[in-house]
Amino acid sequence: MDTRLAALDVGQLTTQLRDHGYIADRGLATALLLAIKLGKPLLLEGEVGVGKTQLAKTLAEMLDRELIRLQCYEGIDMYHALYEWDYARQMLHIRALGQAGQGTEDADLFGERFLVERPLLKATRAGDKCVLLIDEIDRADDEFEAFLLELLGDFQVTIPEVGTVRSSTPPIVILTSNRTRELHDALKRRCLYSWIGFPEQEREVEIVRTRAPQVSATLVTQVVAAVHRLRAMELEKLPGIAETIDWTESLDALAATSLDELNALDTLGAVVKDRDDLEFTSRNIRDVIS
Numbered sequence: 001m002d003t004r005l006a007a008l009d010v011g012q013l014t015t016q017l018r019d020h021g022y023i024a025d026r027g028l029a030t031a032l033l034l035a036i037k038l039g040k041p042l043l044l045e046g047e048v049g050v051g052k053t054q055l056a057k058t059l060a061e062m063l064d065r066e067l068i069r070l071q072c073y074e075g076i077d078m079y080h081a082l083y084e085w086d087y088a089r090q091m092l093h094i095r096a097l098g099q100a101g102q103g104t105e106d107a108d109l110f111g112e113r114f115l116v117e118r119p120l121l122k123a124t125r126a127g128d129k130c131v132l133l134i135d136e137i138d139r140a141d142d143e144f145e146a147f148l149l150e151l152l153g154d155f156q157v158t159i160p161e162v163g164t165v166r167s168s169t170p171p172i173v174i175l176t177s178n179r180t181r182e183l184h185d186a187l188k189r190r191c192l193y194s195w196i197g198f199p200e201q202e203r204e205v206e207i208v209r210t211r212a213p214q215v216s217a218t219l220v221t222q223v224v225a226a227v228h229r230l231r232a233m234e235l236e237k238l239p240g241i242a243e244t245i246d247w248t249e250s251l252d253a254l255a256a257t258s259l260d261e262l263n264a265l266d267t268l269g270a271v272v273k274d275r276d277d278l279e280f281t282s283r284n285i286r287d288v289i290s
Contacts, residue, residue: 056135
């Protein structure tokens with residue numbers, strides 16, 4: 001392990017993350033530090049927009065490592081995540097051999113030159129030079145989750161035509177989930193775990209001011225208070241920290257110095273992202289900004 005990482009403590013990690021624009025509480029910083037020092041994946045669960053993905057981005061920036069991101073979706077399989085063959089180049093190569101009067105017996109169509117690395121293979125080869133982000137794992141299906149178990153356990157992958165690729169120094173791995181479905185215990189057992197919830201109002205003000213330092217403290221405080229009122233309403237989609245920042249920056253872009261009924265209505269689409277929610281909050285905008 002990098003000597004810088006081996007010597008880190010929770011306070012130092014929290015400070016370094018803060019210096020790169022990420023405000024982490026002690027529980028999250030401790031979980032991240034343990035994941036780094038123990039070489040275990042870290043599973044982050046929480047509401048949309050609370051900073052799960054941003055933590056991986058900030059960590060990669062802080063450590064000067066490449067961020068390799070696998071965005072999960074319904075129907076993703078190992079070939080989308082691990083590797084595939086460049087069929088277009090293979091066909092061109094076969095055509096070129098044919099035009100040259102050569103056969104394809106020794107064409108090596110399934111060698112390294114035609115191998116297309118996908119995020120998991122790329123991260124396995126990069127090892128400790130990268131941070132691997134497996135984003136929204138809850139969107140993938142059970143089969144893909146099972147496929148990840150071997151990778152996260154041994155950090156090696158087998159490509160029949162090439163052989164086994166091992167990582168002697170595994171990357172830092174962060175998985176995120178919005179809890180659209182329950183993950184299997186087998187996956188959770190291979191990971192350290194942390195829940196990221198909506199922050200308290202004071203800490204959210206600090207987060208927004210870190211990400212939007214050009215905005216006045218008064219406006220930030222008013223916007224954060226309004227967002228907390230929105231979260232207390234029965235909305236279909238509660239706004240996350242990302243929406244708080246978007247709303248703040250939208251108001252600042254319109255040269256607003258305070259939050260009022262008119263500019264709140266004008267910029268409500270920056271924080272409310274559902275049609276029914278938008279109609280409801282528009283009708284009750286005075287309750288939002290009061």
